[in-house]
Amino acid sequence: MVHLITVFFIALFIIAYIQDRRKVLNGFFLTLALISVMGSLAYETVQNPGTFITYIFVFLFGLIIILLAFGGFGLIIFSFFNTVKIYQKEGIRLKNSLLLAVGIGILFLNIARILKLDQYIPTQLDFLFSFAGFCVAYLSFFLVMFGVSSLLYQIYYPKLDKDYIIILGSGLIDGHKVPPLLQSRIKKGLSFYKVQLEKNNKKAYVIFSGGQGEDELLPEAEAMAEFAKTLGLEEEQIIVExxxxxxxxNMKFSAEKMASSSNKKAVFVTNNYHLLRAGIYAKRANIDADGIGARTAFYYIPNAFIREFIAFMNLYRKYHLIVLSIGLAINIFLTALLVYLD
Known part of the structure; x- marks a missing residue:
């Protein structure tokens, strides 16, 4: 019976993943499948101790215990060191401080738990601590699901039959220069373009997508197209959005650029940390395309991932606000009930 449950959750994940790779539910189903696999390993360990499966289970279980025991502390240390690195490379800015904020938040929660700060507030306000715990659990759940789903979405090997390659913009340096981050997207897109051309002799149109910001001297798409020309891309294959x-x-206006074509097989290119959210937007813009991710410097990924998570949560903010409001109401009710019964 235990193994049947494992098979069920694995099958559920596979079906959901094949149906739509962009669903964050895929991360949830994969997590359930992995938990059920651990259950099967535990069952076999009890039934047949001393086998190879026993050693696998003990190793994995020990690893989980270590992560649960020291993961929070490790994240605090990592957040400080990584923030120093990103400040050195990218400058001291609010958007580069998100991981630091997470580390400080975890540190504060641990200090509050150790010092038992809740005993210093009136009983009538106990709901503040219980609701804070609910929020942490809620956000942690979605953070894990988003992280697992993001990793899953990067496993993609597109067919070499694309009519369009959409490369997403990301801002310019000094108002006109293509920064390394954006260069990596362009190079990734052109690499796919060249491989498809060499193996299938098929040219794709390359859509460079990005408007002009208030501090930019020209649209991002124009700067991207000019950079791509220096790498050998022909003028006639370029479409500027x-x-x-x-x-x-990016997705909506790129879809409009493809609207007049009867052949609309496409792939989009962005940095790996941005893939999942871009895929969700592609679906909303009715583009039947998945993405390939350009590599990003490791020091940049954690902070960028936090930004992506915040943006993802904002996509469904009404839903989250409803759930959190219900959670707050329940915590207030339970606190009031305990005070009344005391």
Missing amino acids: DQSKNTYE
Whole structure:
């Protein structure tokens, strides 16, 4: 029976993943499948001790215990060191401080737990601590699901039959220079273009998508196209989409550029940390395409991932606000009930 449950959750994950790779539920189903696999390993360990499966289970279980015991502390240390690195490379800015904020938040929660700060507030306000715990658990759940789903979405090997390659913009340096981050996207897209051309003799149109920011001297798409020409991309294969201001508009306006074509097989290119959210927007813009990710410097990924998670949560903010409001109401009710019964 235990193994049947494991098979069920694995099958559930596979079906969901095949149906739509962009669903964050895929991360949830994979997590359930992995938990059920651990259950099967535990069952076999009890039934047949001393086998190879026993050693696998003991190793994995020990690893989980270590992560649960020291993961929070490790994250605090990592957040400080990584923030120093990103400050050195990218400058001291609010958007580069998100991981630091997470580390400080975890540190504060641990200090509050150790010092038992809840005993210093009136009983009538106990709901503040219980609701804070609920929020942490809620956000942690979605953070894990988003992280697992993001990793899953990067496992993609597109067929070499694309009519369009959409490369998403990300801002310019000094108002006109293509930064290394954006260069990596362009190089990744052109690498796919060249491989498809060499193996299938098929040329794709390359859509450079990005409008002009207030501090930019020209649209991102134009700067991207000029950079791509220096790498050997022919002028006739270039399509410039220079009106978009965000990822959704990247997809929406790129879809309009493809609207007149009967052949619309496409792939989009962005950095790996941005893939999942870009895929969600592609679906909303009715583009039947998945993405390939350009490599990003490791020091940049954790902070960028936190930004992506915040943006993802904002996509469904009404849903989250409803759930959190219900959680707050329940915590207030339970606190009031305990005070009344005391």
